[in-house]
Amino acid sequence: MEQESRLAGTVRPGGRTAKVRAAVLTATQDELVERGFHGLSMDQVAARAGVGKTTVYRRWGTPSGLVADLMNELADESSPHADTGTVEGDLRANALSVLQAVTDPRLGATFQAVIAAATCDEEAAKALRAFYGRRVEEWAKAVDRAVGRGELPPGTDAKEVIRAVSAPLYYRLLVTREPVTAEAAERSALRALAAARAGAFAEGA
Amino acid sequence: MEQESRLAGTVRPGGRTAKVRAAVLTATQDELVERGFHGLSMDQVAARAGVGKTTVYRRWGTPSGLVADLMNELADESSPHADTGTVEGDLRANALSVLQAVTDPRLGATFQAVIAAATCDEEAAKALRAFYGRRVEEWAKAVDRAVGRGELPPGTDAKEVIRAVSAPLYYRLLVTREPVTAEAAERSALRALAAARAGAFAEGA
Numbered sequence A, B: 001m002e003q004e005s006r007l008a009g010t011v012r013p014g015g016r017t018a019k020v021r022a023a024v025l026t027a028t029q030d031e032l033v034e035r036g037f038h039g040l041s042m043d044q045v046a047a048r049a050g051v052g053k054t055t056v057y058r059r060w061g062t063p064s065g066l067v068a069d070l071m072n073e074l075a076d077e078s079s080p081h082a083d084t085g086t087v088e089g090d091l092r093a094n095a096l097s098v099l100q101a102v103t104d105p106r107l108g109a110t111f112q113a114v115i116a117a118a119t120c121d122e123e124a125a126k127a128l129r130a131f132y133g134r135r136v137e138e139w140a141k142a143v144d145r146a147v148g149r150g151e152l153p154p155g156t157d158a159k160e161v162i163r164a165v166s167a168p169l170y171y172r173l174l175v176t177r178e179p180v181t182a183e184a185a186e187r188s189a190l191r192a193l194a195a196a197r198a199g200a201f202a203e204g205a
Helices: A002-006 A016-035 A042-049 A053-060 A063-077 A087-103 A105-118 A122-148 A158-176 A182-197 B002-006 B016-035 B042-049 B053-060 B063-077 B087-103 B105-118 B122-148 B158-176 B182-197
Strands: none
Touching: A016 A042, A016 A053, A016 A063, A016 A105, A042 A053, A042 A063, A053 A063, A063 A105, A063 A122, A087 A105, A087 A122, A087 A158, A087 A182, A105 A122, A105 A158, A105 B105, A105 B158, A122 A158, A122 B158, A158 A182, A158 B105, A158 B122, A158 B158, A182 B182, B016 B042, B016 B053, B016 B063, B016 B105, B042 B053, B042 B063, B053 B063, B063 B105, B063 B122, B087 B105, B087 B122, B087 B158, B087 B182, B105 B122, B105 B158, B122 B158, B158 B182
């Protein structure tokens, strides 16, 4: 019984623990989008979620704890890698999924808030690292399959190819503050692919 | 006389206006590094610079105005593009200059603070766009020369090649929060070069 109660959030997805978590994470994301990480307050999240403050403090501890759990949930929700049959199709799909995420008003604002927080908060940085670690690993499978099919040279660093597809889009979004367009996404996928085909992502390259 | 006085900061670099500006920008950078953009206060910058508050408010207006002028100064100070004789040498030099900037404790923290600010402040975003616009344009000259020497295909988009060299390093720094190493810089230069040689940066590619 004790074990069942402790795991209630996982074994009964519709249970009270799961409902509280869903409400708190939705409120956390709302607050992040509206106020940014610096404006994120445990009390305000509790009020917005309709949950007791004590529960929020006990379960998540700090604003960084809320952000870490939110990023974990977003990673759970995010789509698996594409399987279009060609590496070109899969890398384009990856670039488009990044484009969609960063240009989605709610999701894009959430990422930007967490990325900003991570520049000065180690817990937020850790949450970000975990999120992108999972995303890169998931999409790297498409590149590994392409190597298996002989579309890319043996020894190609699959994770690095995926990072190379995403990097120019985040660079525009965050650093040069230039528009992130479908054209930019398309080109990013094709350039990473050209370099991969040339062996620039292979071991010892 | 009126014109001379108005331009005092530019025509007499050692003059009082220039000294005030240097002190205020140094204090702005100190405060950014220590407190981040959200902690940047006009009064604190004035006190730290040993300059009257009225001067700071009249000349820079807002914290964003201070950041914009600081980024302008950093662009002025940053080194011109390399001219090693080969595109490979020049792109490696570019990657290393990015590496040095982002791993320099003071400069790296400054960029991270302004990048974080730009996610929620349009003036900071504008300052960032202007800074990187100038840097990309400066280094693009090296790629244009490589096209002229026949090292890269005609029609190669020089600015996009430079963005492609920098992007993976900022992506690691800001998004996946992975270490930005000399090896990552080297690889980034060689991968952009491989894609450029394959024609993936040429018009219509």
